[in-house]
Amino acid sequence: MKMIEGNEKLQPPTIPEVLRKAREDFPILKREVHGKPLVYLDNAASTQKPQSVIDTITRYYGHENANIHRGVHLLSTEATAAYENARAKIARYINAADSSEIVFTRQATEAINLVAHSFVEPIVEAGDEIVITHMEHHANIVPWQLLCERTGAILKVVPILDNGLLDTEAFHKTLGPKTKFLSFVYVSNSIGTINPVKTLLDAAKERGIPTLVDGAQAVQHKTVDAQSLDCDFLVMSGHKMFGPTGIGALYGKRSRLDGMRPYQGGGDMIAHVSFEGTTYKEPPSRFEAGTPHIEGAIGLGAAVDYIESVGRDVIESYETELIAYAIERLKEIPNLRVVGDFEERAGAISFVMENAHPHDIGTILDTEGVAIRSGHHCCEPLMRRLGTVATARASFSLYNNHDDVDAFIEALKKVNTLFG
Amino acid sequence: MPQDPKDLYKRILMRHSKEPRNRRTIEGSSSEAFLANALCGDEVTMYLKIDNDQLSDVSFNAQCCSICMASASMLTEKAKGSSQESTEKLVRQFLKEMREEEDDFLFDESEDLYALKSVKAFPSRLRCATLPWEALKEALSAVDQK
Numbered sequence: 001m002k003m004i005e006g007n008e009k010l011q012p013p014t015i016p017e018v019l020r021k022a023r024e025d026f027p028i029l030k031r032e033v034h035g036k037p038l039v040y041l042d043n044a045a046s047t048q049k050p051q052s053v054i055d056t057i058t059r060y061y062g063h064e065n066a067n068i069h070r071g072v073h074l075l076s077t078e079a080t081a082a083y084e085n086a087r088a089k090i091a092r093y094i095n096a097a098d099s100s101e102i103v104f105t106r107q108a109t110e111a112i113n114l115v116a117h118s119f120v121e122p123i124v125e126a127g128d129e130i131v132i133t134h135m136e137h138h139a140n141i142v143p144w145q146l147l148c149e150r151t152g153a154i155l156k157v158v159p160i161l162d163n164g165l166l167d168t169e170a171f172h173k174t175l176g177p178k179t180k181f182l183s184f185v186y187v188s189n190s191i192g193t194i195n196p197v198k199t200l201l202d203a204a205k206e207r208g209i210p211t212l213v214d215g216a217q218a219v220q221h222k223t224v225d226a227q228s229l230d231c232d233f234l235v236m237s238g239h240k241m242f243g244p245t246g247i248g249a250l251y252g253k254r255s256r257l258d259g260m261r262p263y264q265g266g267g268d269m270i271a272h273v274s275f276e277g278t279t280y281k282e283p284p285s286r287f288e289a290g291t292p293h294i295e296g297a298i299g300l301g302a303a304v305d306y307i308e309s310v311g312r313d314v315i316e317s318y319e320t321e322l323i324a325y326a327i328e329r330l331k332e333i334p335n336l337r338v339v340g341d342f343e344e345r346a347g348a349i350s351f352v353m354e355n356a357h358p359h360d361i362g363t364i365l366d367t368e369g370v371a372i373r374s375g376h377h378c379c380e381p382l383m384r385r386l387g388t389v390a391t392a393r394a395s396f397s398l399y400n401n402h403d404d405v406d407a408f409i410e411a412l413k414k415v416n417t418l419f420g
Numbered sequence: 421m422p423q424d425p426k427d428l429y430k431r432i433l434m435r436h437s438k439e440p441r442n443r444r445t446i447e448g449s450s451s452e453a454f455l456a457n458a459l460c461g462d463e464v465t466m467y468l469k470i471d472n473d474q475l476s477d478v479s480f481n482a483q484c485c486s487i488c489m490a491s492a493s494m495l496t497e498k499a500k501g502s503s504q505e506s507t508e509k510l511v512r513q514f515l516k517e518m519r520e521e522e523d524d525f526l527f528d529e530s531e532d533l534y535a536l537k538s539v540k541a542f543p544s545r546l547r548c549a550t551l552p553w554e555a556l557k558e559a560l561s562a563v564d565q566k
Contacts, residue, residue: 357485359460363428363545375460389461389483418429419486 010328012402013321016314022399025050025306029399036369039407044189044217044348044395045373046239049303053242056302060295067291069268083294086301087284090249093304094215094234095225101257103250103284104297108216109139111235111250112183114287115212116143118260119233119252120181126152128180131209133158133166133195134385135188138378140214144183153180160385164191164340171200175207182211186218190377190393191386192323192345194218201231210256216240216248220397221319221346223312232256238296243303247296250287257283264289315398316346322396323349326405333412339391348395350377353412356419358392364418365392368411428542429486432535436490441497442479449477453558457547462488466496466555470563473504478556485548487539492552494533504560511557518550 023029026048031038040048060082066075068083084099091099105111120130130144134157141155148155156179158171175182182204186197197213204211212233218224220241226234233256238247252260262269262280266289271279280286307315326349330336335354353361358374365372373393376383383389394408446452446467454465462484469477478499480492499507513526518540527533539549 359462359485359545359548360429360487363542367424380461383461389463418434 010325012325012405013318015401016318018310018314019318019398022310023401025052026399027051027054033369033371034367037407039368039370039404039411041394041396041400041404041408042371042373043397043400044240044377044393046245047220047242047397048399049244049299050242050306052306053244053299053302057244057295057299060298065295068294069285079294082298082301083292086297086304089301089304091251093308094219094236094251095227096251097227098254100282100284101226101251101254103252103257103287104292105235105248105250105287106246106293107139107248108214108235108237109143109248111233111248112139112212112214113143114250114263115183115233115235115252116147118263118287119210119256121147121151122261124151124153124180127178128153129156129176129178130154131156131158131174131179131182131184133171133184134160135164135166135191135193135195135379135382136183136185137189137214137216138380139216140183140185141381154178157381158184160193160382163342164188164193164386165342166193166195166200168196168199172203175203175209179204179207179209182209183214184212185214185216186224187215187221187346188340188379188382189217189348190379190382190391191340191350192348192395193340193342194344194346197229201229205230217347220307220315222316226251238300238303241300241303242306243300244293244296247293247300249300252283254283257287260286262289263287266290268292310398319346319396319398319400320344322400322402322405323347325402326394326396326408329405329409330412332409333416335416336412339386339388348393350391350393352388352391353415353419356415358390360419361392361412361415364415365408365411368407368414370408370411372408427538428545430535430538432532433486433490433538436493436532437486440480440482440489440493442493442500443481444479445481446477446479451559451563453555453562455551455555455558457484457488457551459547460485462548462551464488464492464552464555466492466552466559468499468556468559468563470504475499475502475504475507480552480555482552484551487545487548488551491536491549494536495552495556498531498533499556504563508557508560511553511560514553515550515557518546 064078066079068080088099159167210232213231216237219236234251239245269289339350362374449467450470452467456463464482467479478496525537
């Protein structure tokens with residue numbers, strides 16, 4: 001283990017036994033970019049895929065491929081079982097009461113749009129209020145703006161403090177008699193803030209306000225228990241938790257899903273169709289019109305298996321240590337400021353440099369093999385609130401280690417050499 | 421083309437990005453146009469003043485990366501004093517050549533703008549270089565419509 005001179009408390013975190021060989025599970029981490037080993041620190045945008053997920057998808061197309069919920073033949077039966085088994089895995093993963101509380105969607109984005117259309121729209125009238133926060137991803141802003149345009153409801157935004165934390169005092173004042181729905185992010189994708197999710201949900205519950213938690217950046221880093229949170233809806237994104245793109249999941253309490261109108265019409269969501277009228281299936285099928293992303297769902301199930309094989313407690317504590325190590329080492333870079341002044345963060349570190357624009361930082365790091373994100377991270381309102389239009393963001397996953405952090409720091413020093 | 425950041429961040433580009441020319445507004449401009457790159461948040465406004473079909477003044481304001489800043493700075497220097505028609509032609513040609521893979525480039529090594537050729541090796545940064553040009557194109561076509 002190496003010590004960084006002049007900073008005695010700075011010790012790279014010890015990699016837990018179960019993660020020692022994690023890098024070998026992700027074939028892409030062996031590749032080089034621009035002649036340098038890949039240092040992948042863009043996990044908040046999309047995580048890499050373990051071989052087990054890749055193999056699951058290959059096996060599906062090589063052995064099981066058929067449409068689900070239709071044929072009586074063996075392949076269709078097997079594909080249906082695999083698809084429904086994936087649903088059950090995700091239900092277990094977030095501790096839903098029943099697997100029928102999991103609806104497969106294209107992404108977290110579609111899950112939020114589904115809730116806006118099928119649950120919130122029928123219960124709001126002009127002048128009613130939808131509450132979100134200032135640190136939302138565009139996916140948790142725009143669907144509500146569209147809903148407000150359609151219904152005349154009003155979008156209320158809970159402010160954040162200068163340090164990047166939610167203004168909880170203002171939050172309590174924002175909830176009022178006209179609040180019909182609360183939707184907020186668990187972990188900020190752009191700056192890594194962890195919101196006091198239970199406090200917010202309890203306050204809403206006291207007032208009888210239904211809730212949605214955007215868990216897209218939480219479920220891969222922390223144990224998220226839908227029943228103990230007691231939220232009405234929770235959304236997640238497959239490709240941000242080692243699964244394929246094009247698949248996400250909506251958790252909804254069965255009592256909520258039961259009363260909801262369909263989102264899209266088509267095959268597989270109907271009980272009976274006639275030109276006089278159509279009846280719809282029970283949840284979750286009611287919300288899954290048409291042939292779904294079968295291999296995506298099965299791949300996501302394999303991703304959940306992978307995470308559970310490591311253990312979320314291990315992931316959370318290791319990533320927390322790795323991020324703390326990175327934050328500490330970033331202090332070696334003059335002219336660099338970490339955005340968001342708080343102790344606990346998950347997933348992402350956002351930063352700006354005095355002399356170099358985030359886009360330039362991103363390019364120089366890329367030529368060193370270090371992949372980060374630069375831009376507004378689909379959070380324009382948050383960026384403006386923090387006094388910038390863009391940041392550079394390094395985001396971490398279970399396969400990152402102190403070598404990645406060291407390469408990241410060395411690459412940042414090159415930015416300073418060029419832009420100094 | 422191999423990517424070497426030293427090629428991208430040539431001295432000329434760094435000089436223009438650190439000390440951009442004509443970074444100011446034009447009061448009473450003939451036309452102006454604002455463009456943003458939704459991907460990264462770069463924002464550029466180009467201003468121009470036309471007297472007798474000549475661009476008597478060209479300037480810009482921007483909140484953007486170094487490539488975009490340098491490109492805007494060099495563009496204003498180039499366009500200032502030129503005719504509207506020749507500038508329109510130049511902008512069209514530049515935008516076309518930046519999109520194409522061919523080695524052709526409308527500027528030679530005697531001009532600062534030659535430095536932008538290196539951006540062609542960095543496809544993710546092309547838009548940074550072209551944003552001010554696209555904004556100037558809009559500003560010029562807004563003049564035509566007046």
